Amino acid sequence: MNIVILGAGLMGRLLACQLARAGHAVELFDAGGPDALNSAARAAAAMLAPLAESAITETSVVQMGVHGLQRWPALLAQLDEPVFFQQQGTLILWHRQDVAQAERFTRQLDATCLALPDLPAAQRLDAAGVAQLEPSLGTRFTQGLYLPSEGQLDNHQLLDALLHQLQGLGAKLNWHSPRAVGDFAPGQTGQPDWVFDCRGLGAREQWPALRGVRGEVIMLHAPEVRLTRPTRLIHPRYPIYIAPKQNGIFRIGATEIESDDLSPMSVRSTLELLSAAYSVDSGFAEARILDLVTQCRPALPDNLPVIRRLGKRVLQINGLYRHGFMIAPALLDVAMELFHTGSSALADRLSLSIQQAHD
Numbered sequence: 164m165n166i167v168i169l170g171a172g173l174m175g176r177l178l179a180c181q182l183a184r185a186g187h188a189v190e191l192f193d194a195g196g197p198d199a200l201n202s203a204a205r206a207a208a209a210m211l212a213p214l215a216e217s218a219i220t221e222t223s224v225v226q227m228g229v230h231g232l233q234r235w236p237a238l239l240a241q242l243d244e245p246v247f248f249q250q251q252g253t254l255i256l257w258h259r260q261d262v263a264q265a266e267r268f269t270r271q272l273d274a275t276c277l278a279l280p281d282l283p284a285a286q287r288l289d290a291a292g293v294a295q296l297e298p299s300l301g302t303r304f305t306q307g308l309y310l311p312s313e314g315q316l317d318n319h320q321l322l323d324a325l326l327h328q329l330q331g332l333g334a335k336l337n338w339h340s341p342r343a344v345g346d347f348a349p350g351q352t353g354q355p356d357w358v359f360d361c362r363g364l365g366a367r368e369q370w371p372a373l374r375g376v377r378g379e380v381i382m383l384h385a386p387e388v389r390l391t392r393p394t395r396l397i398h399p400r401y402p403i404y405i406a407p408k409q410n411g412i413f414r415i416g417a418t419e420i421e422s423d424d425l426s427p428m429s430v431r432s433t434l435e436l437l438s439a440a441y442s443v444d445s446g447f448a449e450a451r452i453l454d455l456v457t458q459c460r461p462a463l464p465d466n467l468p469v470i471r472r473l474g475k476r477v478l479q480i481n482g483l484y485r486h487g488f489m490i491a492p493a494l495l496d497v498a499m500e501l502f503h504t505g506s507s508a509l510a511d512r513l514s515l516s517i518q519q520a521h522d
């Protein structure tokens with residue numbers, strides 16, 4: 164079939180590769196360039212942390228995240244280039260004065276594990292337990308939590324590997340070419356058979372409920388920091404995460420601001436993020452700042468993802484919010500079921516909303 168995909172961020176590239184590998188003629192349109200600098204996907208920390216995120220999201224998203232963790236290794240194995248993927252858990256830390264907040268967080272995670280008994284539970288750590296997991300931290304943190312099943316990947320490597328595979332498969336890639344769904348009449352002569360709309364926030368004009376949630380990430384080169392897994396700090400004002408990638412690269416982020424402001428990072432955010440990171444590991448003092456990135460996450464009013472049908476041959480996938488990498492494999496698998504059979508048993512199992520748009 165001839166398939167048009169709008170948006171070559173996370174969802175668009177994943178879908179395009181899947182469909183091109185299956186032998187379909189795929190044409191992609193993106194408002195930006197191949198570097199994906201316009202996308203939330205490029206800015207992200209790409210942690211795959213369904214249990215940690217259960218403190219702020221619903222069970223369905225946690226289930227999609229569990230599905231994602233199982234599916235990523237197979238999806239990455241289909242690519243021609245290696246993409247860093249790690250599943251060595253998440254470490255949660257807090258300073259002594261924030262113990263009450265940490266207890267609340269722990270109770271939320273315990274409730275998630277009661278609701279989803281297959282999810283490996285959070286393990287409570289004492290100072291020795293923290294030091295054993297991350298020796299470079301020593302025994303400065305007297306308590307922590309370890310979420311053993313969680314992971315992360317390198318989003319920059321993933322976006323590049325997907326791009327190169329699409330080029331190799333002969334997909335037609337149109338950069339700096341914004342399009343809307345209405346520009347196509349799928350099924351009609353000379354038109355694509357199907358259109359997939361994966362424009363994230365770029366779909367807002369036709370989907371007014373979409374909003375941007377600003378996030379800020381600092382990319383550091385910190386060869387002296389020996390943290391080996393995503394580490395989150397529970398903190399009343401700066402609840403940061405530190406995601407160590409390969410070769411001494413770290414992504415540090417936290418901020419969630421209800422705004423679609425894409426202006427550069429503020430001094431306050433930069434100071435807060437860096438001081439909080441330094442409070443976890445003083446090795447960050449000598450780090451080099453490689454990039455300060457701001458971008459908006461595409462979110463719907465309930466912060467849940469949606470697949471929306473627009474007629475018989477248009478699928479819109481959006482609202483991935485702060486969980487895109489965690490849930491993208493689930494959305495991909497559901498979209499492929501809908502494409503092949505018109506229905507999705509997986510969507511029912513994961514309580515993923517399939518909506519019908521009336522326009």
Ligand SMILES: Cc1cc2nc3c(=O)[nH]c(=O)nc-3n(C[C@H](O)[C@H](O)[C@H](O)COP(=O)(O)OP(=O)(O)OC[C@H]3O[C@@H](n4cnc5c(N)ncnc54)[C@H](O)[C@@H]3O)c2cc1C
Nearest residue numbers: 170172174194203204209210342363365378486487488489
């Ligand atoms: C700071 C930050 C940190 C994050 N951290 C994590 C994390 O740790 N874990 C996690 O799972 N998720 C994380 N996310 C969320 C994740 O990045 C997003 O959920 C995901 O990228 C959304 O994917 P998408 O394909 O819908 O949109 P995007 O990745 O934003 O891609 C949309 C694409 O559509 C293109 N486009 C826009 N308008 C048009 C148009 N008119 N025509 C054609 N193309 C168009 C854009 O140029 C862009 O390339 C984070 C996001 C941010 C911003």
